[in-house]
Amino acid sequence: MSAEFDVRHTAHLARLELSETEATRFQSQLSQILGYVEKLKEVDVSGVEPTAHTAEFLNVFRADEPRDWFTTEEALSNAPRQANHLIIVPKVIE
Amino acid sequence: MDLHTLSLSSLQARFRSGETTPSEALEALETRVAAVDPKVGGYLSRNLERARSEAATADISLPLGGIPIAIKDVINVKGDPCTAASKILQGYTSSYDATVIRKLRAAGAIPFGRLNMDEFAMGSSTENSALQRTSNPWDLSRIPGGSSGGSAAVVAADEAFASLGSDTGGSIRQPAALCGCVGLKPTYGRVSRFGLMAFASSLDQIGPFTKTVKDSALLLNVLSGKDPLDSTSLETPAEDYTRFLGRDLKGVRLGMPKEYFIGGIDPQVNAAVRAAISQYEALGAEIVEVSLPHTEYAVAVYYIIATAEASANLARYDGVRYGRRAEDLRNIQDLYVRSRSEGFGEEVKRRIILGTYVLSSGYYDAYYLRAQKVRTLIRQDFENAFKKVDALICPTSPEAAFKIGDRSGDPLKMYLADIFTIATNLAGNCGISLPCGFAEMEGRRLPVGLQLLGNNLEEAKLLGIAHAYEQSTPWHKERPAL
Numbered sequence: 001m002s003a004e005f006d007v008r009h010t011a012h013l014a015r016l017e018l019s020e021t022e023a024t025r026f027q028s029q030l031s032q033i034l035g036y037v038e039k040l041k042e043v044d045v046s047g048v049e050p051t052a053h054t055a056e057f058l059n060v061f062r063a064d065e066p067r068d069w070f071t072t073e074e075a076l077s078n079a080p081r082q083a084n085h086l087i088i089v090p091k092v093i094e
Numbered sequence: 095m096d097l098h099t100l101s102l103s104s105l106q107a108r109f110r111s112g113e114t115t116p117s118e119a120l121e122a123l124e125t126r127v128a129a130v131d132p133k134v135g136g137y138l139s140r141n142l143e144r145a146r147s148e149a150a151t152a153d154i155s156l157p158l159g160g161i162p163i164a165i166k167d168v169i170n171v172k173g174d175p176c177t178a179a180s181k182i183l184q185g186y187t188s189s190y191d192a193t194v195i196r197k198l199r200a201a202g203a204i205p206f207g208r209l210n211m212d213e214f215a216m217g218s219s220t221e222n223s224a225l226q227r228t229s230n231p232w233d234l235s236r237i238p239g240g241s242s243g244g245s246a247a248v249v250a251a252d253e254a255f256a257s258l259g260s261d262t263g264g265s266i267r268q269p270a271a272l273c274g275c276v277g278l279k280p281t282y283g284r285v286s287r288f289g290l291m292a293f294a295s296s297l298d299q300i301g302p303f304t305k306t307v308k309d310s311a312l313l314l315n316v317l318s319g320k321d322p323l324d325s326t327s328l329e330t331p332a333e334d335y336t337r338f339l340g341r342d343l344k345g346v347r348l349g350m351p352k353e354y355f356i357g358g359i360d361p362q363v364n365a366a367v368r369a370a371i372s373q374y375e376a377l378g379a380e381i382v383e384v385s386l387p388h389t390e391y392a393v394a395v396y397y398i399i400a401t402a403e404a405s406a407n408l409a410r411y412d413g414v415r416y417g418r419r420a421e422d423l424r425n426i427q428d429l430y431v432r433s434r435s436e437g438f439g440e441e442v443k444r445r446i447i448l449g450t451y452v453l454s455s456g457y458y459d460a461y462y463l464r465a466q467k468v469r470t471l472i473r474q475d476f477e478n479a480f481k482k483v484d485a486l487i488c489p490t491s492p493e494a495a496f497k498i499g500d501r502s503g504d505p506l507k508m509y510l511a512d513i514f515t516i517a518t519n520l521a522g523n524c525g526i527s528l529p530c531g532f533a534e535m536e537g538r539r540l541p542v543g544l545q546l547l548g549n550n551l552e553e554a555k556l557l558g559i560a561h562a563y564e565q566s567t568p569w570h571k572e573r574p575a576l
Contacts, residue, residue: 005451014405014450015412015427016443017435029505030448036506037394037461043468050466051473053296053326054522054550055283060325074189078416089414092426 097122102309109154116149116160136248140207156202164207164254170289179223182437192289201316209244231574233538236495239269246273264515267527271490271543282522283328286321294403297519307561311335338558349384349483360493366531366542386475392517398465405449476521480549490527490543529569
């Protein structure tokens with residue numbers, strides 16, 4: 001499986017762009033790590049349920065009541081660019 | 095006596111007897127930080143003015159009244175920077191307090207200072223910080239462990255009375271071991287994660303670094319509890335985690351997991367841990383061998399599950415709402431890609447790519463689902479072991495602190511440094527590391543950590559077992575020469 005690992009394609013899925021050096025290095029390091037995790041194939045997992053979480057949570061609900069939270073100014077206080085209580089980004093639709 | 099050397103509980107006693115005040119303690123601490131932190135590099139920043147005004151009005155009758163607590167740079171404190179030691183969050187200022195900070199404040203404590211760490215808590219040496227180097231106070235040419243390296247180093251160097259860190263695969267216990275302090279990872283869900291920047295949500299847990307086991311219990315008393323803002327926090331009855339301190343060990347059974355005592359452990363670490371086990375026997379505990387048969391798969395399971403969760407959690411850092419945004423952008427795709435590519439460091443990128451791959455179409459079942467199933471088997475190993483024993487006893491780390499730069503080119507070798515701590519996060523139970531001696535390397539004494547692992551929600555018992563050993567040995571009194 002790890003032979004099919006394509007670092008550039010996977011980086012693109014994660015919206016990352018790699019330099020030549022990074023791509024070469026990551027391709028080899030991550031192939032090595034994927035080779036290492038192949039050992040999980042040795043384990044007999046037939047009939048074993050997966051664990052997503054160690055405590056067994058079902059749906060956790062709370063009352064739908066308004067409460068104090070951020071002001072608009074606080075919520076926008078770390079935005080890189082803003083105006084009129086809105087975040088500015090480059091044009092989304094060409 | 096210099097105030098900065100005191101434990102949290104000794105300092106508290108001196109406040110209450112009127113021997114000193116929170117303002118004097120804060121000034122003594124700041125003097126110490128100014129003197130040694132240029133060498134250690136544990137702090138990223140400190141808001142001294144705010145701490146001074148909080149110390150001046152502190153209510154010492156509260157459980158942690160007037161005590162400064164240093165905070166890992168991944169936990170939000172309103173008005174402070176919070177960068178997770180990443181360039182992508184440089185300039186970020188928290189607009190709210192994490193639940194643990196709200197609880198510390200309600201108990202009278204003073205959150206003081208931001209502590210260095212591996213970027214987004216990804217690492218075992220703090221070398222992945224994009225902002226600063228942190229050194230081990232026992233040998234400045236060595237790493238302090240990680241990811242909470244700053245949290246461990248400042249407590250060991252008497253630059254903090256106590257600190258908070260987070261543990262996803264050993265990030266509290268391993269640096270505590272390497273720096274020679276006490277680090278507690280509570281049971282998953284014991285402490286609210288609200289306001290902790292998420293790395294791997296099913297594994298992350300906040301916990302304290304302290305100079306003594308008693309201090310660890312006192313902090314857990316304040317930090318624990320159900321939080322409506324963290325739906326994975328557990329609803330459990332209130333309890334006093336100091337209640338088993340001072341109890342003898344008659345009838346206590348400790349299990350040595352045979353898979354944790356195999357080749358690859360440094361001989362001096364092995365000797366110190368075995369001496370600690372003999373000490374437990376001398377104190378009246380019964381030692382038995384147990385087996386955790388799926389131990390050898392834990393690192394592989396961890397690096398699939400943790401990176402998968404991280405790849406989803408770190409998708410939020412896109413340069414739009416907060417954090418660093420790239421410049422001269424062509425379009426919105428360019429904004430995402432370049433902000434992330436310029437902002438994240440190498441290890442973070444590596445893990446995001448690995449996590450994205452194991453979740454991607456066609457590979458999900460082979461990697462992620464299979465890892466989740468083996469995780470079940472690892473949990474069952476612990477469940478079976480805790481039917482026979484009160485706690486497990488083993489090394490925290492297979493070796494003492496290594497040299498800065500020694501591992502940075504080999505991620506897999508770095509990952510294997512967490513071999514004894516990772517399974518606990520996968521299983522969800524609690525664990526503690528405490529000093530149990532020293533390894534001598536190149537003429538320097540380097541701390542060795544003893545790890546005790548407890549069953550789910552049995553922190554009180556675990557702390558009692560740890561305390562009995564600590565009080566019968568001199569290790570917790572040792573300090574590095576700085």
